[in-house]
Amino acid sequence: MSYQALYRVWRPQRFDEVIGQTLITQTLKNAVKTKQISHAYLFAGPRGTGKTSMAKIFAKAVNCQHQEDGEPCNQCETCKAITKGTLNDVIEIDAASNNGVEEIRDIRDKVKYAPTEAEYKVYIIDEVHMLSTGAFNALLKTLEEPPANVIFILATTEPHKIPATIISRTQRFDFKQIQAKDSLSRMVYILKEKGLSYEDEALKVIAKASEGGMRDALSILDQVISFGDDKVTLDNALLVTGAVRKQLLVTYLTQVNHQDTQKALMTIQEILDEGKDPERFTEDLVNLTRDLLLYQQSPELVTQIEMDQVDSDFKQLAAEIKPQQLYDIIDDLNDIQQQMRFTTHEDVYLEVLTVRLAGRQSQPTAVAQTSQVDNDAITRLEAEVSSLKKKVANLQQAPVAKTAQAKRPAVVKTVAKPKRTQVNLSQVYPILGAATRQDLSALQEVWPDLMNILSIPQRSIMGVSKPVAASPDGAIIAFDYAFLQQRANADQELNDALENGLDRLTHKVPNLVFVPTDQWPQIRKTYLEQHQVAGQENQDTESPEEENHDNADASQSNTTPVVDKAKALFGDDVVDIKSD
Structure with a gap:
């Protein structure tokens, strides 16, 4: 098979090529330069952020005889063998399928032997949180008394599942989600190297859909390239990711805010006719409302997050809609998302959501209209309030027994709407x-x-x-x-x-x-x-005498x-x- 996926072809081979993890790359480079190499490292972070790639680069850097400034040369036989995965002294283990005690005991038995070709023997254990309790205990003994010239690199997406006794014996590095602008610049570099045409808006959609994972971004880009016959266009990116065009989302929310239920329903139908996923639509709508809330507080921040995708319609909507309305919209979207998980008629829920949102936005208008009543009505209301106050004063002066009896029918218990939050x-x-x-x-x-x-x-x-x-x-x-x-x-x-x-x-x-x-x-x-x-x-458990003594004040x-x-x-x- 001659073709390789983009994320495999463009896997980083040097620390400087790793995207969005500057703090970690600089620390590891300095450790290699100064020979301050620990026996165990823990790489934790979301998927597709470079944990395994960093582990392989580090394995090359500590074993490369021609490394400069902490970087591997990638030209010597050792570097080439590690890149190809053929060096016996660099062992990569998938803990998801090798999570038993016997596998770790096998490592413990073999780790005491010196490396045969390289200076350090490096064990890269991916998804280490999948190890069983017994396997962790077996690994702990090795980490407590590590042999010379052996390095363990543990990679995981769920560090909270790793025992504290293991974490305390490692140097922990937390990989962060890659920012959309960094993913965008990397994709631009790759497409220019391949000589392919692209639209900037399409790459921005892909960068946002990747949710902070560089590998996910390149996988989506690979699909878009194949779908578009080596052309990356906005329409193709929207089709592949299932995302809804942001302008359409702004239009929908504007129609809801203006109580234009009919047009909003037509917009929903247009979205469904294009084959968009209803759940993805609600998620995109939540993100839009979040952006509106943030824009009202810090426009510069939203401009940075959205990579300059803030147009005049978005700004106008942010100026019109109130924060409380946005909170209510997100609350309704949250309820709808939970209900849509258990139905096959998701379009019905979207239509109900549209009618509900448009109806809710009309409430402030009704309140504004009631404030325009004539002065005669206000005078009558004030008279009624004054009369009620007098009645309340008379009731307060009545005997306690009558007051209690009068109050009892008036007590109304309001039952709050149960929430699904556990x-x-x-x-x-x-x-x-x-x-x-x-x-x-x-x-x-x-x-x-x-x-x-x-x-x-x-x-x-x-x-x-x-x-x-x-x-x-x-x-x-x-x-x-x-x-x-x-x-x-x-x-x-x-x-x-x-x-x-x-x-x-x-x-x-x-x-x-x-x-x-x-x-x-x-x-x-x-x-x-x-x-x-x-x-x-x-x-x-009290005695009868104590019980009788306390009967008078039982309540x-x-x-x-x-x-x-x-x-x-x-x-x-x-x-x-x-x-x-």
């Missing part, structure tokens, strides 16, 4: 068990400073959150919007920034647990009720432990005691 109570309850008002006050005091440390996109997520409970080792953060709570849970970079900021401000790193605000009262109530039950079980004694616990957790100024 909260891990096994993480929440331990924090509540050790929570104190002092810890919560300390966290609330530094919370504004913590927000200032975050980047603008991170502040846009955390701006609608606040700490509601804290212990010495943990904190519970409530989010006004469930979709932002889910995004915060999934954003590892945001979590790292929060932990680093708290470490700088408070000199400790509490375990942060995110919950939706609308679920927090029920979580707190359930915990307090369970605490009350535990207290009652302890009281059941108060049953309530006091819960009230005391609530005050200890949340403070006297927060707890409001009400009789049933």
